[in-house]
Amino acid sequence: MSTNATNLAANNIRILAASMVEKAKSGHPGGAMGGADFINVLYSEFLQYDPQNPSWIGRDRFFLDPGHMAPMLYAQLALTGKYTLDELAQLRQWGSPTTGHPEFEIARGVENTSGPLGQGHSYAVGAAIAAKFLAAHTGNPTFEKETIYAYISDGGVQEEISQGSARIAGVLGLDNLVMFYDSNDIQLSTETKAVMNEDTAAKYRALGWEVIEINGNDADQIRKALAQAKAVKGKPALIIGKCIMGKGALKEDGSSYERNCKTHGAPLGGDAYKNTIKNLGGDPENPFVIFPEVKELYVKRAEELKKIVADRYAEEKAWASANADKAAQLTEWFSGKAPKIDWSKVQQKDNDATRNASAACLSVLAEQVPNMICASADLSNSDKTDGFLKKTTAFTKGDFSGAFFQAGVAELTMACCCIGMALHGGVIPACGTFFVFSDYMKPAVRMAALMQLPVKFIWTHDAFRVGEDGPTHEPVEQEAQIRLMEKLKNHKGQNSMLVLRPADAQETTAAWKLAMENTATPTALILSRQNINNLPAGNDYSQAAKGAYIVAGSDNNPDVILVASGSEVSTLVAGAELIRKDGKKVRIVSVPSEGLFRSQSKDYQKSILPAGVKKFGLTAGLPVNLQGLVPESEGAVWGLESFGFSAPYKVLDEKLGFTAENVYNQVKKLF
Numbered sequence: 001m002s003t004n005a006t007n008l009a010a011n012n013i014r015i016l017a018a019s020m021v022e023k024a025k026s027g028h029p030g031g032a033m034g035g036a037d038f039i040n041v042l043y044s045e046f047l048q049y050d051p052q053n054p055s056w057i058g059r060d061r062f063f064l065d066p067g068h069m070a071p072m073l074y075a076q077l078a079l080t081g082k083y084t085l086d087e088l089a090q091l092r093q094w095g096s097p098t099t100g101h102p103e104f105e106i107a108r109g110v111e112n113t114s115g116p117l118g119q120g121h122s123y124a125v126g127a128a129i130a131a132k133f134l135a136a137h138t139g140n141p142t143f144e145k146e147t148i149y150a151y152i153s154d155g156g157v158q159e160e161i162s163q164g165s166a167r168i169a170g171v172l173g174l175d176n177l178v179m180f181y182d183s184n185d186i187q188l189s190t191e192t193k194a195v196m197n198e199d200t201a202a203k204y205r206a207l208g209w210e211v212i213e214i215n216g217n218d219a220d221q222i223r224k225a226l227a228q229a230k231a232v233k234g235k236p237a238l239i240i241g242k243c244i245m246g247k248g249a250l251k252e253d254g255s256s257y258e259r260n261c262k263t264h265g266a267p268l269g270g271d272a273y274k275n276t277i278k279n280l281g282g283d284p285e286n287p288f289v290i291f292p293e294v295k296e297l298y299v300k301r302a303e304e305l306k307k308i309v310a311d312r313y314a315e316e317k318a319w320a321s322a323n324a325d326k327a328a329q330l331t332e333w334f335s336g337k338a339p340k341i342d343w344s345k346v347q348q349k350d351n352d353a354t355r356n357a358s359a360a361c362l363s364v365l366a367e368q369v370p371n372m373i374c375a376s377a378d379l380s381n382s383d384k385t386d387g388f389l390k391k392t393t394a395f396t397k398g399d400f401s402g403a404f405f406q407a408g409v410a411e412l413t414m415a416c417c418c419i420g421m422a423l424h425g426g427v428i429p430a431c432g433t434f435f436v437f438s439d440y441m442k443p444a445v446r447m448a449a450l451m452q453l454p455v456k457f458i459w460t461h462d463a464f465r466v467g468e469d470g471p472t473h474e475p476v477e478q479e480a481q482i483r484l485m486e487k488l489k490n491h492k493g494q495n496s497m498l499v500l501r502p503a504d505a506q507e508t509t510a511a512w513k514l515a516m517e518n519t520a521t522p523t524a525l526i527l528s529r530q531n532i533n534n535l536p537a538g539n540d541y542s543q544a545a546k547g548a549y550i551v552a553g554s555d556n557n558p559d560v561i562l563v564a565s566g567s568e569v570s571t572l573v574a575g576a577e578l579i580r581k582d583g584k585k586v587r588i589v590s591v592p593s594e595g596l597f598r599s600q601s602k603d604y605q606k607s608i609l610p611a612g613v614k615k616f617g618l619t620a621g622l623p624v625n626l627q628g629l630v631p632e633s634e635g636a637v638w639g640l641e642s643f644g645f646s647a648p649y650k651v652l653d654e655k656l657g658f659t660a661e662n663v664y665n666q667v668k669k670l671f
């Protein structure tokens with residue numbers, strides 16, 4: 001590779017990045033200018049992808065962690081033809097694909113949405129796990145050849161999640177993962193030394209990584225390091241590149257503007273910008289240009305890729321002809337379509353806890369969905385993901401023949417790894433923990449929802465009925481919090497998430513069916529620790545698909561409608577018996593998902609919850625959970641407004657009013 005062309009291409013990226021930000025009057029030029037050498041060597045010499053087929057299943061993947069370095073990624077992808085120069089000039093403008101931070105779009109070579117520091121490289125860990133899984137489960141040699149590249153910066157290393165992700169990558173020996181650390185000693189408001197004095201290389205080595213330290217602005221060192229990192233066996237590789245923030249930048253007086261916090265998140269500005277562009281060999285009056293030599297470099301790379309990709313396709317084809325069934329299955333896996341499942345195989349016990357009911361479903365899913373990966377943050381026997389685990393084995397270093405991912409006590413890491421698996425494609429990830437710890441996962445849930453990824457979140461111990469563990473373990477406000485995601489629309493205008501809290505064991509099967517059929521957004525399942533009485537005989541569980549429905553045994557022309565989700569529905573059923581003794585007619589409505597219910601026709605909604613009929617809601621969470629369904633003018637909601645208490649759950653039911661008697665008493669007050 002001609003060093004001149006390589007360095008010119010890196011300068012071209014710097015010019016484009018600085019100019020995008022200058023034109024937008026907003027954005028982050030400094031980091032982008034520092035990382036240009038690395039990304040350019042990666043894309044012009046290492047990254048294996050098919051320019052004609054961006055979603056090629058065996059492609060190398062590049063996961064950016066510092067989304068603020070979007071200009072670097074866009075400029076790089078402009079060199080490979082995925083963005084036009086006009087699009088670069090529209091950075092951060094309404095309707096432009098060059099959004100402020102990169103947003104997942106495989107067709108343009110953007111493998112992940114990035115912005116919340118730390119998550120991006122953790123997705124890479126998940127993607128590397130998915131590649132290992134697919135290699136082991138299909139035998140298709142293409143997955144062995146795939147390399148997952150991640151790009152992390154000071155902010156990502158400082159985020160706590162980097163500890164979890166590095167631990168997982170080390171423990172599982174993810175040698176298909178190569179991470180570049182853009183170590184430029186500068187961050188947003190300070191020099192890095194003001195907040196960090198760890199020996200990052202030693203830390204990653206201690207976590208089981210191969211660590212290579214280089215000058216991150218030297219193409220030759222980058223090239224050698226990438227070759228070395230790719231060759232590492234049995235462990236992930238980290239290349240720590242000392243980079244110069246704002247490399248090549250000059251101030252308005254012509255002095256150096258390198259290594260300066262100010263270039264982190266603001267345009268270089270006026271004469272500083274002009275001096276910088278000239279210094280880098282560009283024309284400040286006409287900066288959105290790809291130099292001919294750079295064009296040539298990437299044409300040459302495209303030619304090389306043709307050959308590389310043709311060989312890989314030939315290899316994949318040979319495998320497919322020798323393994324027709326597996327090949328057809330693999331196509332299905334990457335189609336993103338919902339798997340076919342025979343739900344009649346799920347055997348539910350009467351009056352069971354919904355976490356156990358979930359285990360019954362997971363047990364069948366483990367048998368019938370060979371590309372499903374289930375994870376738990378060290379709670380598999382409690383969150384009952386062990387229903388899945390009992391049918392398979394957990395991943396270990398060098399052995400991905402199982403389908404269970406033991407994440408350790410690291411809920412955010414686990415969630416991000418599952419997101420990374422979904423981004424990779426070909427697998428269906430699910431992960432479990434206690435509902436109260438969904439708090440630790442929320443930032444990832446938000447990103448899964450934004451990226452429209454069908455990750456399944458299994459949250460058990462869904463209410464104060466955790467009991468003896470006390471308020472630290474009793475989720476109260478969590479349901480309200482997570483249901484906000486049902487109200488938030490994604491880019492397609494759909495509810496950004498489906499949140500289901502089933503009312504008994506059979507409704508749990510219905511909920512899992514909805515979760516598996518939902519390929520458009522993430523799904524949450526909120527499940528009970530304690531046993532729950534079955535809903536009355538004859539209940540039509542298929543109605544759960546409408547989000548809210550009338551429970552069997554309800555009366556026509558009711559005097560009062562009782563509304564709840566989860567275990568509270570069975571408390572309402574018991575309460576209804578008492579209310580009926582007063583000669584009142586009662587309807588019970590189970591609402592596993594208000595979001596789903598609100599997506600039904602207005603007529604349907606009115607048929608279930610007609611206006612003008614008295615209503616009573618019971619929720620083990622904040623009353624706000626049901627206030628959208630039970631207007632104050634028509635009734636009341638009984639909920640919990642404290643953190644909960646430590647005591648056996650039956651005592652708590654009595655003390656907190658989650659009994660048939662209290663339902664009766666509260667409903668009586670409405671008349």
Ligand SMILES: Cc1ncc(C[n+]2csc(CCOP(=O)(O)OP(=O)(O)O)c2C)c(N)n1
Nearest residue numbers: 031068115116117153154155186187188264
């Ligand atoms: C979770 C999270 N916290 C805070 C921010 C805001 N933020 C964006 S970049 C940045 C500093 C990053 O420094 P570094 O990673 O070293 O990037 P550089 O300045 O070198 O470009 C911060 C605090 C963020 N994007 N994500």
Ligand SMILES: [Mg+2]
Nearest residue numbers: 154184186187
């Ligand atoms: Mg930095």
